[in-house]
Amino acid sequence: MRSGHTEACVDLCRFAELPAVGVLAELMNDDGTVMRGTEVERFARSHSLGQCSIADLIAYSHARQRLIRRVATFSAASRIGPLSGHAFVTAFDEIQHFAFVYGDLGDGENVLTRLHRANVITDLFDGAPDIHFALNRFQVEGRGVLICLRDPAGWVPISGRLDPDSAEI
Numbered sequence: 001m002r003s004g005h006t007e008a009c010v011d012l013c014r015f016a017e018l019p020a021v022g023v024l025a026e027l028m029n030d031d032g033t034v035m036r037g038t039e040v041e042r043f044a045r046s047h048s049l050g051q052c053s054i055a056d057l058i059a060y061s062h063a064r065q066r067l068i069r070r071v072a073t074f075s076a077a078s079r080i081g082p083l084s085g086h087a088f089v090t091a092f093d094e095i096q097h098f099a100f101v102y103g104d105l106g107d108g109e110n111v112l113t114r115l116h117r118a119n120v121i122t123d124l125f126d127g128a129p130d131i132h133f134a135l136n137r138f139q140v141e142g143r144g145v146l147i148c149l150r151d152p153a154g155w156v157p158i159s160g161r162l163d164p165d166s167a168e169i
Helices: 005-015 037-046 054-064 120-125 129-141
Strands: 068-076 083-090 097-102 113-117 144-149
Touching: 005 054, 097 129, 113 129, 120 129, 129 144
Parallel strands: 113 144
Antiparallel strands: 068 083, 083 097, 097 144
């Protein structure tokens, strides 16, 4: 989750299929300052060393690592007709997130997509107006995808503060 030197060291070992053990050190100039950018490049060239940045490791990881895994596919009835549902988990938690597909996505180009962050208050008590709006648009277009992201902590937005002496919430 972090993109620091320690994590980069472990990732580099993992990518090289070596034990996840490393030693971190900083290169210093003769005057005691830390080498940066072109100074590091010059040092690496003069000692025939390879080099990569943390950004390089992140890009390499993103190009090769699967962070999302589909765990189930199911049918779901909706007010606009049947949806194809897909449950996913991420590499970071085991909370299931959902994608609901309406219609044939065809080539996947210009598909209406609603990214919805689950909200207990509006979804349950206000009738999920954002979801209904998206579904209506999908029906008009003949296709669309509703992605529902769930927060592992059960995120509920609370504005203001609760007053313990008040009967109102």
